[in-house]
Amino acid sequence: MSGRVVGQRVARVNDADPLHGTGRYVDDIDLPGMRHAAIVRSHVPHGRLVTFDTSDVPGDAIAFGPEDIRGVATGGLPVLWTLGDQSQFHTPVVDDTLRYVGQPFGVVVADSRYEAEDAVECVFADIEELDPVVSMDEALAPDATLLYPERGSNVLSTFDAGDTPEHTAAVFASAHRTLSTTITIGRVHGMPMEPRGIVAVPGPRGALTIYTSTQTAHAVRDSICEALDMPRRLLRVIAPDVGGGFGLKDHVYEDEIMVAIAAMKLGVPVKWIEDRSESFLTTTHARDERHSVDVAFDDDGTLRGLRIDALRNTGGRFAVFGGGPLFTGFGIVPGPYKWDAVRCRGRLVATTTMSTGAYRGFGQTQGAMIRERVVEIVARELGRDPVDLRAQNMISPEEQPYRTRTMLDYDNGDYQLALRRAEELITTGATPDDGRARGTGYCSYVHMAGIGPSDANRAIGLAIGGYESAKVTMDLDGTVQLATGVSPHGQGLETTMAQLVAEELGVDYTDVELVWGDTETTPYSAYGTAASRSIAVGGGSAVVAAKEVAEQIRQIAAEMLEAAPADIELVGGRAGVRGSNISVSISDVAAQAWQGFGLPDGVEPGLQASNVYNPVSATFSFATHACRVAVDESTGQVEIEDYVVVNDCGTMVNPTIVEGQIHGAVAQGVGAALMEEMVYDPSGQPLSSTMLDYHVPVSETMPDIRIEHMETPSPYTPGGMKGMGEGGTNGAYACVVNAVIAALPDADWAHLKTPLSPAKVWEVSQSASE
Amino acid sequence: MTNRRSVDFQVNGEPMTLDVEPRLLLADALRHELGLTGTHVGCEQGSCGACTVIIDGRAQRSCLMLAVQADGAAIQTIEGVSEQGEDHPVQVAMHEEHGLQCGFCTPGIVMSLVAAHRAGTSVSIAKEEVLGGHLCRCTGYVNIRAAIDAAWTRLDGTS
Numbered sequence: 001m002s003g004r005v006v007g008q009r010v011a012r013v014n015d016a017d018p019l020h021g022t023g024r025y026v027d028d029i030d031l032p033g034m035r036h037a038a039i040v041r042s043h044v045p046h047g048r049l050v051t052f053d054t055s056d057v058p059g060d061a062i063a064f065g066p067e068d069i070r071g072v073a074t075g076g077l078p079v080l081w082t083l084g085d086q087s088q089f090h091t092p093v094v095d096d097t098l099r100y101v102g103q104p105f106g107v108v109v110a111d112s113r114y115e116a117e118d119a120v121e122c123v124f125a126d127i128e129e130l131d132p133v134v135s136m137d138e139a140l141a142p143d144a145t146l147l148y149p150e151r152g153s154n155v156l157s158t159f160d161a162g163d164t165p166e167h168t169a170a171v172f173a174s175a176h177r178t179l180s181t182t183i184t185i186g187r188v189h190g191m192p193m194e195p196r197g198i199v200a201v202p203g204p205r206g207a208l209t210i211y212t213s214t215q216t217a218h219a220v221r222d223s224i225c226e227a228l229d230m231p232r233r234l235l236r237v238i239a240p241d242v243g244g245g246f247g248l249k250d251h252v253y254e255d256e257i258m259v260a261i262a263a264m265k266l267g268v269p270v271k272w273i274e275d276r277s278e279s280f281l282t283t284t285h286a287r288d289e290r291h292s293v294d295v296a297f298d299d300d301g302t303l304r305g306l307r308i309d310a311l312r313n314t315g316g317r318f319a320v321f322g323g324g325p326l327f328t329g330f331g332i333v334p335g336p337y338k339w340d341a342v343r344c345r346g347r348l349v350a351t352t353t354m355s356t357g358a359y360r361g362f363g364q365t366q367g368a369m370i371r372e373r374v375v376e377i378v379a380r381e382l383g384r385d386p387v388d389l390r391a392q393n394m395i396s397p398e399e400q401p402y403r404t405r406t407m408l409d410y411d412n413g414d415y416q417l418a419l420r421r422a423e424e425l426i427t428t429g430a431t432p433d434d435g436r437a438r439g440t441g442y443c444s445y446v447h448m449a450g451i452g453p454s455d456a457n458r459a460i461g462l463a464i465g466g467y468e469s470a471k472v473t474m475d476l477d478g479t480v481q482l483a484t485g486v487s488p489h490g491q492g493l494e495t496t497m498a499q500l501v502a503e504e505l506g507v508d509y510t511d512v513e514l515v516w517g518d519t520e521t522t523p524y525s526a527y528g529t530a531a532s533r534s535i536a537v538g539g540g541s542a543v544v545a546a547k548e549v550a551e552q553i554r555q556i557a558a559e560m561l562e563a564a565p566a567d568i569e570l571v572g573g574r575a576g577v578r579g580s581n582i583s584v585s586i587s588d589v590a591a592q593a594w595q596g597f598g599l600p601d602g603v604e605p606g607l608q609a610s611n612v613y614n615p616v617s618a619t620f621s622f623a624t625h626a627c628r629v630a631v632d633e634s635t636g637q638v639e640i641e642d643y644v645v646v647n648d649c650g651t652m653v654n655p656t657i658v659e660g661q662i663h664g665a666v667a668q669g670v671g672a673a674l675m676e677e678m679v680y681d682p683s684g685q686p687l688s689s690t691m692l693d694y695h696v697p698v699s700e701t702m703p704d705i706r707i708e709h710m711e712t713p714s715p716y717t718p719g720g721m722k723g724m725g726e727g728g729t730n731g732a733y734a735c736v737v738n739a740v741i742a743a744l745p746d747a748d749w750a751h752l753k754t755p756l757s758p759a760k761v762w763e764v765s766q767s768a769s770e
Numbered sequence: 771m772t773n774r775r776s777v778d779f780q781v782n783g784e785p786m787t788l789d790v791e792p793r794l795l796l797a798d799a800l801r802h803e804l805g806l807t808g809t810h811v812g813c814e815q816g817s818c819g820a821c822t823v824i825i826d827g828r829a830q831r832s833c834l835m836l837a838v839q840a841d842g843a844a845i846q847t848i849e850g851v852s853e854q855g856e857d858h859p860v861q862v863a864m865h866e867e868h869g870l871q872c873g874f875c876t877p878g879i880v881m882s883l884v885a886a887h888r889a890g891t892s893v894s895i896a897k898e899e900v901l902g903g904h905l906c907r908c909t910g911y912v913n914i915r916a917a918i919d920a921a922w923t924r925l926d927g928t929s
Binding site: 011012015016017018019020021022023024025027028030114190191192193194195241242243244246275276489490491492656657659660663664665666667668690691692696697698699700702704705 | 791794818866905907
């Protein structure tokens with residue numbers, strides 16, 4: 001809970017660079033002799049590459065085609081999550097079969113990006129076109145063209161989660177009533193403001209240094225080394241400043257590996273920066289799911305059973321985490337409610353579109369939508385207040401720790417309190433008579449964050465470890481470095497991690513520097529920053545390491561002050577004897593420690609400690625969101641008039657940063673609910689290739705979100721943090737949709753599909769007035 | 771392709787001469803010819819506003835302009851906003867109100883707000899229309915609006 005610096009609203013330590021233009025994003029890197037790349041991409045959704053003819057490429061440019069790339073990329077890119085009867089465990093760096101518009105199959109290098117793009121136009125690629133398979137319905141048709149004929153079907157995996165069919169059928173048979181609905185989750189794009197990019201710098205003796213806009217330097221290193229069959233020790237990956245990631249930058253992409261290959265072949269640094277249209281076409285999309293849902297319940301409102309049969313459009317090949325998002329959505333779909341049975345079946349469907357992969361929420365956003373829609377339709381069927389129905393079915397603190405039907409062990413928290421407080425806060429009073437319909441929507445959720453330990457990941461088919469490490473070093477002058485495997489790109493970890501360490505060491509948080517994003521200077525992390533786990537797992541590790549250094553300081557100070565270590569307290573930059581005015585500055589202790597002068601027996605010179613923290617369990621944040629919308633039925637336009645979040649993410653290291661994360665996450669949920677959609681035309685050509693076609697929230701979209709905090713520390717994490725970066729998105733998506741539906745309760749919502757764009761809301765509102 | 775033009779302009783008060791291809795975007799000239807990499811390119815299509823700089827007093831997208839079109843102009847970039855080491859109230863407020871996260875869109879927003887205040891724009895227009903010309907994916911805009919309130923208060927003595 002709140003400490004001297006933990007829990008305080010201190011200002012961020014790293015704002016000065018963006019505010020003065022002194023940051024260093026990947027495109028800001030300029031090296032002597034550096035050349036520039038552009039990528040050769042498929043313009044067809046499905047085809048076979050027959051020739052790659054570079055004879056017209058001008059002499060000062062050089063093109064590398066599939067044969068050149070294959071000659072170096074002898075391995076493939078790993079698919080890190082295995083589910084059900086999946087048979088695709090690697091995807092090739094370059095493939096002669098093209099399965100989406102934008103698929104890269106060559107790279108051209110020239111003296112400037114302008115010239116490289118000119119030269120791409122001179123590559124002649126002869127492509128034999130095959131039939132596109134754009135929608136999941138087309139892909140599942142009996143006579144469908146197969147993307148992977150050897151698989152015998154466009155279903156790349158079928159898997160189950162939760163209860164057995166028999167148990168579920170018995171619960172459904174014993175319930176008083178059942179209802180069914182279909183929910184279609186639109187395809188979205190995370191759209192970080194900075195596109196992807198890479199600078200590859202060959203070094204002596206086969207070494208390679210890569211600067212890349214990534215969330216996860218170690219995973220990029222691992223994948224490139226696997227693809228190129230290269231020893232890990234030769235490759236250094238550095239994340240400079242990163243302009244947003246949201247899950248899209250959690251792995252390396254084929255085009256980036258092609259640039260690295262070009263740099264190695266040419267022996268000079270090569271830069272490639274994705275342009276915005278490339279980003280829309282070829283940086284992983286997300287979601288695109290259709291859920292057929294049955295719910296069983298009793299007349300008194302008791303929720304009994306949930307059965308989901310879901311399809312996820314996985315695109316032309318698996319993204320790095322395969323069907324992981326759908327599986328994770330299934331895991332969390334029970335939410336804060338008690339059920340007697342939850343059974344889910346997922347199928348991953350290949351189509352000739354871009355892959356769908358990780359994006360803020362990683363399936364938990366969809367899980368919240370399914371459950372919170374189901375609660376609403378049950379309440380409507382029974383004529384019950386949906387808030388009361390939620391409260392009736394919620395897991396109480398007395399029942400925790402609580403194991404869900406999907407085998408998650410919730411830690412702690414008063415879910416009802418958050419719900420009731422949100423209900424109190426949200427505006428529901430008299431509406432102005434402006435002809436618009438009003439609706440209030442809710443979403444209560446539990447958010448699985450702080451994912452780990454390692455063996456829990458392996459048990460669900462996820463091939464990456466779930467621990468994090470930290471190394472805390474106090475230098476001779478009393479300033480501190482914290483080396484971490486997590487990798488901030490907007491989350492403010494430079495500040496919050498410094499607060500955690502400063503709390504233990506009694507120094508100013510501005511004297512603690514976070515060292516991150518470099519495989520050579522930071523401990524291994526399979527995740528980097530992803531899955532809302534940086535502060536819970538990475539921060540937990542930092543707390544433990546900092547406590548160890550604090551103990552070293554206390555021992556040395558005790559020797560200097562002729563006191564007992566247990567009586568030494570570290571505060572305000574000094575180590576002092578509790579209850580006295582005897583103290584020594586921590587920097588003097590550090591100076592002595594590093595020379596090894598006057599150390600007590602058994603204490604080694606230096607002040608440093610490393611920790612590896614493999615958590616006991618995942619952590620579970622929770623919240624209720626409530627919002628009030630006004631819907632203009634004549635235009636379909638939705639305005640969010642009020643938005644309330646009651647949030648609990650365990651110990652808050654910095655409430656201002658927590659609120660900033662909620663604001664941004666809510667905006668992304670609002671976007672998916674009301675406007676964001678990646679669209680392909682029936683021939684498989686992407687229509688959402690610019691920011692004018694793909695709408696994200698602007699300032700006008702977003703109200704001033706009102707946030708109240710609850711703070712139930714995690715019983716597991718050293719420090720009590722639970723993690724929260726994605727939670728706002730999980731809440732906002734369903735909350736806004738529920739509010740729009742509440743405003744138009746008599747419209748036909750039987751086949752709900754997001755986003756609820758003005759056109760769609762108008763169309764549906766016409767069904768109500770008929 | 772060897773057709774080149776000479777461009778003379780003032781950047782952050784310094785006279786500069788560049789020899790450029792006519793097709794070179796102003797954003798690329800600032801970033802890659804002059805090394806002023808604080809101006810960010812988010813879309814190259816005029817949508818996101820990250821590349822906004824002040825040209826002859828007006829906030830403009832440097833991705834929608836060729837360097838040769840800036841011949842004779844006075845340009846201010848994010849690198850030139852602080853004066854004699856003192857931050858502009860917009861910069862101060864963005865920091866104090868937690869108005870930035872990843873920081874990629876931030877320079878463009880700061881440039882638009884600095885130009886807007888100089889032009890006498892009201893705080894409500896700054897929040898609604900000036901900020902409305904920028905995309906930010908991290909903040910949900912809530913704290914940027916708080917920063918605009920704080921900056922205008924500081925600059926005008928009123929909100």
